[in-house]
Amino acid sequence: MLxxxxxxxxxxxxxxxxIDIKVKPCIYVITPTEYEICDPVSKKEFSYDxxxxxxxxxxxxxxxxxxxxxxQGEFRGEIYNYSIxxxxxxxxxxxxxxxxxxxxxxxxxxxxxxxxxxxxxxSERLPRIGISNKSKRLxxxxxxxxxxxxxxxxxxxx
Amino acid sequence: xxxxxxxxxxxxxRIRYSELKNSPPEFFEEIGKKLRAEIMPxxxxxxxxxxxxxPKLKADEEEIAKTFSLCPQCVSLLKAVIFKxxxxxxxxxxxxxxxxxEELYWGEYELYRxxxxxQFDGKGLLxxxxxxLALCPYNCGLCPRHKSHPALINLVxxxxxxxxxxxxFFYAKKAGYVYEPTLNHIRYMLKRxxxxxxxxxxxxxxxxxxxxxxxxxxxxxxxxKEEGYTHxxxxxxxxxxxxxxxxxxxxxxxxxxxxxxxxxxVTPYTNPKNHWEVPYALENLRKAGLGVVLxxxxxKGYNDHEMGDIIRFASKNMxxxxxxxxxxxxxxxxxxxxxxxxxxxxxxxxIAEIERQTNGQIxxxxxxxxxxxxxxxxxxEAITGKPQLTLTxxxxxxxxxxxxxxxxxLIPITRFIDVEGLLRFLNEKAEEIEKGRNKYIVMLELLYKxxxxxxxxxxxxxxxxxxxxxxxxxxIFIRHDYSSLGEFHYxxxxxxxxxxxxxxxxxxxxVQRCDIHYVMPDGREVPFCSFNVIPEFYRxxxxxxxxxxxxxxxxxxxxxxxxxxxxxxxxxxxxGKPYKRHYASIIDLDAIPYEDHVMASKKxxxxxxxx
Numbered sequence: 001m002l003x004x005x006x007x008x009x010x011x012x013x014x015x016x017x018x019i020d021i022k023v024k025p026c027i028y029v030i031t032p033t034e035y036e037i038c039d040p041v042s043k044k045e046f047s048y049d050x051x052x053x054x055x056x057x058x059x060x061x062x063x064x065x066x067x068x069x070x071x072q073g074e075f076r077g078e079i080y081n082y083s084i085x086x087x088x089x090x091x092x093x094x095x096x097x098x099x100x101x102x103x104x105x106x107x108x109x110x111x112x113x114x115x116x117x118x119x120x121x122x123s124e125r126l127p128r129i130g131i132s133n134k135s136k137r138l139x140x141x142x143x144x145x146x147x148x149x150x151x152x153x154x155x156x157x158x
Numbered sequence: 159x160x161x162x163x164x165x166x167x168x169x170x171x172r173i174r175y176s177e178l179k180n181s182p183p184e185f186f187e188e189i190g191k192k193l194r195a196e197i198m199p200x201x202x203x204x205x206x207x208x209x210x211x212x213p214k215l216k217a218d219e220e221e222i223a224k225t226f227s228l229c230p231q232c233v234s235l236l237k238a239v240i241f242k243x244x245x246x247x248x249x250x251x252x253x254x255x256x257x258x259x260e261e262l263y264w265g266e267y268e269l270y271r272x273x274x275x276x277q278f279d280g281k282g283l284l285x286x287x288x289x290x291l292a293l294c295p296y297n298c299g300l301c302p303r304h305k306s307h308p309a310l311i312n313l314v315x316x317x318x319x320x321x322x323x324x325x326x327f328f329y330a331k332k333a334g335y336v337y338e339p340t341l342n343h344i345r346y347m348l349k350r351x352x353x354x355x356x357x358x359x360x361x362x363x364x365x366x367x368x369x370x371x372x373x374x375x376x377x378x379x380x381x382x383k384e385e386g387y388t389h390x391x392x393x394x395x396x397x398x399x400x401x402x403x404x405x406x407x408x409x410x411x412x413x414x415x416x417x418x419x420x421x422x423x424v425t426p427y428t429n430p431k432n433h434w435e436v437p438y439a440l441e442n443l444r445k446a447g448l449g450v451v452l453x454x455x456x457x458k459g460y461n462d463h464e465m466g467d468i469i470r471f472a473s474k475n476m477x478x479x480x481x482x483x484x485x486x487x488x489x490x491x492x493x494x495x496x497x498x499x500x501x502x503x504x505x506x507x508x509i510a511e512i513e514r515q516t517n518g519q520i521x522x523x524x525x526x527x528x529x530x531x532x533x534x535x536x537x538x539e540a541i542t543g544k545p546q547l548t549l550t551x552x553x554x555x556x557x558x559x560x561x562x563x564x565x566x567x568l569i570p571i572t573r574f575i576d577v578e579g580l581l582r583f584l585n586e587k588a589e590e591i592e593k594g595r596n597k598y599i600v601m602l603e604l605l606y607k608x609x610x611x612x613x614x615x616x617x618x619x620x621x622x623x624x625x626x627x628x629x630x631x632x633x634i635f636i637r638h639d640y641s642s643l644g645e646f647h648y649x650x651x652x653x654x655x656x657x658x659x660x661x662x663x664x665x666x667x668x669v670q671r672c673d674i675h676y677v678m679p680d681g682r683e684v685p686f687c688s689f690n691v692i693p694e695f696y697r698x699x700x701x702x703x704x705x706x707x708x709x710x711x712x713x714x715x716x717x718x719x720x721x722x723x724x725x726x727x728x729x730x731x732x733x734g735k736p737y738k739r740h741y742a743s744i745i746d747l748d749a750i751p752y753e754d755h756v757m758a759s760k761k762x763x764x765x766x767x768x769x
Contacts, residue, residue, distance in 0.1 A: 071237065
């Protein structure tokens with residue numbers, strides 16, 4: 001079974017710039033007919049020894065937050081591991097972000113290559129998505145990847 | 159790329175660079191791709207990660223922030239704490255192998271607090287040139303973590319130099335090889351930096367070594383222009399320009415915008431590098447119509463007492479000197495703490511010295527951190543919808559102001575424009591447009607409120623006449639017509655400072671925001687403070703791979719490295735009219751005996767010849 005990692009974290013720092021952010025992942029497994037929530041099979045505390053590079057890969061290009069930022073302030077993180085069922089064709093990773101009072105989401109989509117490898121095919125970048133609405137972005141994802149837009153717009157809450 | 163291209167007997171990887179003489183730019187892409195992973199520093203081999211050790215604070219210390227830093231001995235990654243003590247800002251880190259290291263980070267806490275309010279982070283890069291394989295700063299290239307697009311790209315045209323400054327370990331003779339990329343190789347590097355998005359590099363500094371030693375320097379400027387660089391500057395000691403008026407003219411005609419000239423003081427004691435040649439270089443640049451920025455490297459107790467004189471020297475030559483860009487010293491090599499304390503000077507201390515030495519004409523309130531001007535870019539970007547060059551360095555990296563000359567008086571821009579109010583207003587308005595407010599209504603509001611930010615009674619007379627100042631501001635902010643910037647800048651002097659880091663005060667959060675980068679021969683771009691502060695991973699390591707041996711170079715060029723060394727004829731230089739004219743009102747020329755001139759030059763490492 002394939003596995004995927006996601007990170008839940010809270011970061012608050014003042015210098016060099018003010019950051020107050022809570023990020024929570026939500027993973028959906030997409031099969032030709034279903035869109036279902038995938039729960040983590042394991043969780044662990046974030047470790048400076050093992051997880052900094054994983055954090056950078058996950059967030060430096062999407063949230064523009066990297067390990068150097070987390071060193072600067074109050075940080076709590078958890079690493080979530082997911083087992084991806086064999087039936088999955090795509091995986092939708094949703095990061096729910098709370099920055100102060102503002103709430104946003106970013107989407108990342110992975111495709112399962114011949115059932116053996118997970119490859120990222122779509123990733124959003126927080127400064128770029130700006131205020132554009134979620135449904136417009138989901139329609140765009142559906143169009144790009146040939147997914148059923150209705151299902152994508154009716155994702156179960158997690 | 160065959161195996162024969164590498165010198166196999168060498169301990170380190172090295173290309174037979176002489177065989178690439180006629181290779182096209184695309185060939186260097188192929189080589190770069192193959193070598194990049196090999197050249198990158200390796201965890202556990204070249205450095206270690208020690209993030210368990212938390213530096214402790216003492217009773218009289220107050221924590222400001224935490225960060226990552228490096229061990230000055232083994233360049234391992236360490237946790238560091240930035241803290242306040244005695245109204246100064248310090249950094250402390252603990253290496254399990256080499257113990258505790260404490261260094262002055264910023265000389266005044268109040269100014270640090272003011273500057274931090276202006277932090278503005280960039281939008282990062284949409285296409286970085288290296289994958290994420292290691293932690294910062296061991297992954298430079300630029301990597302996806304990098305927060306700023308390039309504002310200035312440096313190209314090392316050669317590591318040869320015709321003077322041997324005692325503190326420099328970079329030049330060819332000491333390095334033992336010649337790094338001098340071919341024109342096609344340079345074109346490849348410049349193209350790579352132009353590929354960066356969302357905002358490609360548009361400003362280039364050609365540096366060295368001493369770039370004027372390259373006979374094809376003018377061709378390099380032409381290539382830069384062909385590749386789309388709108389601003390090209392040449393970083394030099396100016397000696398060649400002092401003796402070769404044709405070079406100044408050719409550089410200007412090829413498209414050079416400004417000469418970035420080392421100038422560490424106004425006397426031979428403080429500036430033994432080029433004290434005697436600077437007046438002649440200025441004279442030739444004046445004739446060629448090519449502007450100059452003076453670049454003093456400042457060392458406490460050595461030349462910091464001459465800041466006022468340097469600014470006065472610049473203001474007396476404002477027809478050709480566009481600015482002074484001060485660089486507080488970056489301490490390279492292993493230096494004991496007491497020695498470091500003697501030399502260390504930081505931005506707030508330089509600002510305080512300038513205030514004291516200009517009798518308050520330029521005060522500490524006139525300076526703003528580099529990212530403060532990001533509000534202007536943000537506003538223009540919101541109005542035009544096009545990405546703008548935005549200066550988003552760390553607030554602690556640099557400071558700047560503008561001064562205008564009126565008679566003997568210097569009037570900082572902050573005395574007649576409410577810079578802080580205007581920048582905050584522009585930032586607010588940009589945010590409103592980003593949230594969907596009609597941009598034309600915002601522009602009308604700006605038009606209405608613009609004069610609120612200007613106190614004409616305090617402005618230089620020239621700008622007061624016929625409402626010129628408001629007209630300039632209107633053109634810049636409402637019409638985005640920057641043609642009037644030239645006229646606005648007339649009779650003004652840019653004063654800036656950039657404090658490049660060293661291993662003692664290294665702060666990873668600063669290097670991640672760096673917007674002054676170097677193009678590398680393997681096609682990467684590396685931030686200034688990775689390139690120069692960890693040369694064993696970046697500058698020296700990669701340049702060596704793409705270099706000639708000294709013998710190879712001498713054979714190819716038919717020249718001898720040693721014979722190229724500059725010898726100074728002081729007697730001739732100090733009796734010339736340009737020398738006397740430029741320094742007469744700044745220093746007492748008769749008070750410096752000829753023997754002192756000679757000793758200063760020789761002590762520095764430049765031999766002196768008689769007629």
